[in-house]
Amino acid sequence: MPVHNSVLEEVQYQVERYLANHRDALACSCRQCRDDVVALAASQLPSRYTASSTGRALIGVELQSKQVQLDIFQAILAAIEKVNQSPRHDPKRIVQV
Numbered sequence: 444m445p446v447h448n449s450v451l452e453e454v455q456y457q458v459e460r461y462l463a464n465h466r467d468a469l470a471c472s473c474r475q476c477r478d479d480v481v482a483l484a485a486s487q488l489p490s491r492y493t494a495s496s497t498g499r500a501l502i503g504v505e506l507q508s509k510q511v512q513l514d515i516f517q518a519i520l521a522a523i524e525k526v527n528q529s530p531r532h533d534p535k536r537i538v539q540v
């Protein structure tokens with residue numbers, strides 16, 4: 444079984460969900476900017492790696508706790524703000540939205 448970073452998976456899921464409900468939150472919605480939000484948010488949170496399905500289930504329960512969800516949400520909001528202030532993408536390379 445490959446090693447999973449459960450926090451990263453949760454952040455990816457939450458970012459997609461948040462941006463789907465708040466289309467204006469991110470000034471630019473290209474793949475690069477969304478990936479930057481995920482990377483920035485995940486790097487502010489403690490990583491939780493697991494290589495077993497039991498470990499994944501345990502961390503999954505932990506990730507559902509209110510405090511952890513709040514930490515993740517705040518990290519995502521901070522990351523969106525950062526990316527909005529200084530998007531790293533190259534505007535000339537954007538061809539698809």
Ligand SMILES: [Zn+2]
Binds near residue numbers: 476
């Ligand atoms: Zn962008």
